[in-house]
Amino acid sequence: MDEHPSAFELESWLVDERTEEVSAHIENCKECRNAVDRLELSRQEFLDEEDVEIFLNRPSIAKVIEKQISTNKQKRKHEARRELSEALPFLPEQTEAMQNNSASVEEESWNYGLIFTCLIILAGFLVFIFG
């Protein structure tokens, strides 16, 4: 590389997006090495000035992070469900509407089961008494 790398190429090199061409040039060019050192120094100064915790706790940023975390949780749940249904294809396929209502449907079927069991016990008891 005869010409100096562009500002963008030097910055890429600094953040480990390196090409052999730019690496070789920087090794042999004092001017570019100085430019990279200056960039590194300004990066370090910025990191010293800016408190990462304070930055991440800015209301606008904290709000987006929280939102993203809850979205990721939902996504992971969906992915886990999808993976499970792929791994165990004999399981009943759940539609999206069913997934949303799965909790209430489960509760309802449990109630019916309980009533049904009670009725059978009662019928058995009556047969035992009168039989």
Added chain:
Amino acid sequence: MFRRCRLITRDYQLAEIAFESSFIKAIEFGSNFRRVQSKLRWLYDQCDKESLRALAKYLELSSEASDHDNHDKNTLSVASFWSELSSGDQLIAIRKYVDGFSSEKISELTGLSVRSIGYAERRLSDKVDMSMEAADYG
């Protein structure tokens, strides 16, 4: 990223806004960010967009405001400079003067001919001269 925002906006506060918005975009992009080939390029593209957006908003607010004294003249001239460029010229200006790419490299990246890039550079240079003259007279 912040340095780039400052380079485009030439204003500390607008750069802060642009930097914060770019960071939010990166968070929102989530795990897709891992799949981006050049992460720096992607982040810088967000910075460019957000910086130009912040400048456009600044210009809009200043034109709505009754007293223009609250708005910085330098920032206003930077904002109006960018707003008067087409999106193609904005991109070429950023690639040329912020990224420091050669005309050949810009041609390779944008798919435009070197001649077209040359014309755009001439337009940009004329625009800078006009802005400087306006600032001198102002």
